[in-house]
Amino acid sequence: MLTDSYGRVATDLRVSLTDRCNLRCSYCMPPEGLDWLPSPDLLTDDELGRLVRIGVELLGITEVRYTGGEPLLRRGLPGIVARTAALAPRPEISLTTNGIGLARLAPALREAGLDRINVSLDTLDQATFRTLAKRDRLDDVLAGLAAAADAGLVPIKVNAVLMRGVNEKEAVPLLRYCLEHGYQLRFIEQMPLDAQHGWRREDMVTADEILDSLCAEFTLVPDDPRARGSAPAETFLVDGGPARVGVIGSVTRPFCGSCDRVRLTADGQIRNCLFARQESNLRDPMRAGAADGELARIWQRAVASKLPGHGINDPGFLQPARPMSAIGG
Ligand code: SF4
DSSP: OOBOTTSOBOOEEEEEOOSOOSOOOTTTSOTTOOOOOOGGGSOOHHHHHHHHHHHHHHSOOOEEEEESSOGGGOTTHHHHHHHHHTSSSOOEEEEEEOOTTHHHHHHHHHHHTOOEEEEEOOOSOHHHHHHHHSSOOHHHHHHHHHHHHHHTOOSEEEEEEOBTTTTGGGHHHHHHHHHHHTOEEEEEOOOSOOTTOOOOGGGBOOHHHHHHHHHTTSOEEEOOGGGTTTOSOEEEEETTSSOEEEEEOTTTSOOGGGOOEEEEOTTSEEESSTTOSOOEEOHHHHHTTOOHHHHHHHHHHHHHTOOSSOOTTSTTOOOOSSOGGGTOO
């Protein structure tokens, strides 16, 4: 088991398959992109498959979420998913993507064993999309969502980040769109994880503000908090349901007390928290011939040292050096 000193057990593994991306969302990276991780440092498909197997077979991981950067850019993705689906006990397999290329890949990913999908969508306006992501790809994202639904990758969750002065007026249109298409929308508070280290609390649209704008148009009834478990999103029935909307108040309504997440980066480092300032290296001991048991022990020690929370609201908070694009959602 991957237990920390607060009694939390990590069962949800988030795996970053690449730090590269084909969008330049301003809350994540600068328009010119970043110096990508050197290829020799990246885990091969075999190395990645081995570590995920160790997590599932030896350490009690029951959910595997593939992320990035943009995971659809990873050439061997369907094979990676199929290998994960063949594990026993079979974990639930999901993917977080910006949707670019999903229209082409959705059937193959479903066939390989992908269960469900999260797609990032921060606006329905072409011009705002260009401003936010520095690319003209909104239609590709919407086509990707439709293809995921056709392929049966349900429930489809849509993740939206609102930024003051950019897209904060999009909360209601985004919810209307998702209600019409049967997508589960969740708003995520912008977090201090951008590569530029430009995050400012006053620019963040808070959970309260998001709910206020939604309540102007919809009747929202909170779900029983006991039903939430370790899920990041607080959910609300919309206009009597059954449709719901979620809010992930990472900064103003932290949920670290019930966290069950652990992360593996594309270059083989274990992060026991999104905001961890230390990492544990699995890649190099693995390449040096370490046995499964030894790698599992390194992993257990990494989780055992997990802090109680992200510390964003603490006076001495320091943003991690590794940017969001190299950690994953
Ligand atoms: S910030 Fe860290 S501890 Fe808190 S919920 Fe996220 S991963 Fe878990």
